Amino acid sequence: MSVAPLRIGTRGSLLATTQAQGIADRLTAAGHPAELVIISTDGDTSTAPVAQIGVGVFTTAIRIALRDNECDVAIHSYKDLPTKPEPDLAMAAVPTRVDPRDALVSRDGLVLGQLPPGSLVGTSSPRRAAQLRALGLGLEIRPLRGNLDSRLGKVANGELDAVVVARAGLVRIGRTDAVTEAIDPVVMLPAPAQGALAVECRADDAELVRILAELDDPSTRAAVDAERAVLATLEAGCTAPVGAIAEVVESINEDGHIFAELSLRAAVAAEDGSEVIRASRVGPVERAAELGKDLAAELLELGAAALVDPES
Numbered sequence: 002m003s004v005a006p007l008r009i010g011t012r013g014s015l016l017a018t019t020q021a022q023g024i025a026d027r028l029t030a031a032g033h034p035a036e037l038v039i040i041s042t043d044g045d046t047s048t049a050p051v052a053q054i055g056v057g058v059f060t061t062a063i064r065i066a067l068r069d070n071e072c073d074v075a076i077h078s079y080k081d082l083p084t085k086p087e088p089d090l091a092m093a094a095v096p097t098r099v100d101p102r103d104a105l106v107s108r109d110g111l112v113l114g115q116l117p118p119g120s121l122v123g124t125s126s127p128r129r130a131a132q133l134r135a136l137g138l139g140l141e142i143r144p145l146r147g148n149l150d151s152r153l154g155k156v157a158n159g160e161l162d163a164v165v166v167a168r169a170g171l172v173r174i175g176r177t178d179a180v181t182e183a184i185d186p187v188v189m190l191p192a193p194a195q196g197a198l199a200v201e202c203r204a205d206d207a208e209l210v211r212i213l214a215e216l217d218d219p220s221t222r223a224a225v226d227a228e229r230a231v232l233a234t235l236e237a238g239c240t241a242p243v244g245a246i247a248e249v250v251e252s253i254n255e256d257g258h259i260f261a262e263l264s265l266r267a268a269v270a271a272e273d274g275s276e277v278i279r280a281s282r283v284g285p286v287e288r289a290a291e292l293g294k295d296l297a298a299e300l301l302e303l304g305a306a307a308l309v310d311p312e313s
């Protein structure tokens with residue numbers, strides 16, 4: 002290996018650079034000095050709703066930089082990655098995820114159930130909007146984009162009564178103080194892979210694949226594989242009203258032997274909140290992707306296709 006530092010490609014937002022610096026620090030501590038390379042993505046240069054810009058808005062430019070050898074490693078928020086496989090890139094590590102739940106940030110510390118009807122709640126995620134509407138609380142959903150600070154600022158300045166964002170983002174930038182409720186997945190299922198990072202490199206960079214593998218957390222990888230298999234099977238993208246969460250849980254067999262299983266829950270919601278289709282199952286950790294695929298098939302049997310793509 003050359004002695005030049007590993008170049009880690011990342012977006013330039015506070016959230017992105019914080020999470021990428023965490024990976025760089027771990028690599029440096031393990032004897033592989035690393036530095037960040039900031040890459041601007043369509044999601045950074047456009048203020049249009051993400052659902053309009055299309056899939057891969059936060060990730061495509063970083064992957065191009067990786068392919069063009071402008072960086073050696075790419076770090077993405079895993080939930081921003083399209084589900085389409087990229088055979089020339091290796092998912093070299095999926096580090097331990099942080100809390101995957103969505104978080105409510107409201108004025109006056111109100112939790113969801115305390116927000117009066119008519120409260121203005123900011124989110125541009127169809128998944129969050131649909132699940133919020135399905136609660137039947139009479140909340141008014143308002144579009145919300147921009148970096149985390151500006152989103153929180155809209156609550157602080159009174160423009161909105163509350164916003165819903167990924168709790169993981171607030172954890173990473175040290176703003177968990179702002180959270181008024183970590184929303185239980187029974188109330189709102191997070192986006193598939195929320196709170197997880199994707200660490201990619203070129204698939205033919207065998208030595209780097211081996212080095213990055215040290216950052217991998219197999220339980221997080223299994224959970225994310227199951228959640229994203231739901232999304233891929235439903236042929237839904239990162240802006241679809243699809244939520245999923247998987248967790249490795251301990252089970253016990255008849256001989257008293259303790260073993261790990263993967264527990265997966267998923268939901269598809271109508272954007273107007275009129276319907277939410279839910280399903281869940283538990284299966285072997287080694288069969289994470291099949292578990293997700295099977296669960297998606299069940300959701301489709303229950304009528305999910307019409308909710309994922311209302312035109313169909």
Ligand SMILES: NCc1[nH]cc(CCC(=O)O)c1CC(=O)O
Pocket residue numbers: 059078079080081165166167169170194195196197198
């Ligand atoms: N592009 C949005 C995005 N991508 C990843 C995160 C949060 C952190 C994560 O899920 O790892 C966010 C912000 C949000 O949803 O509030």
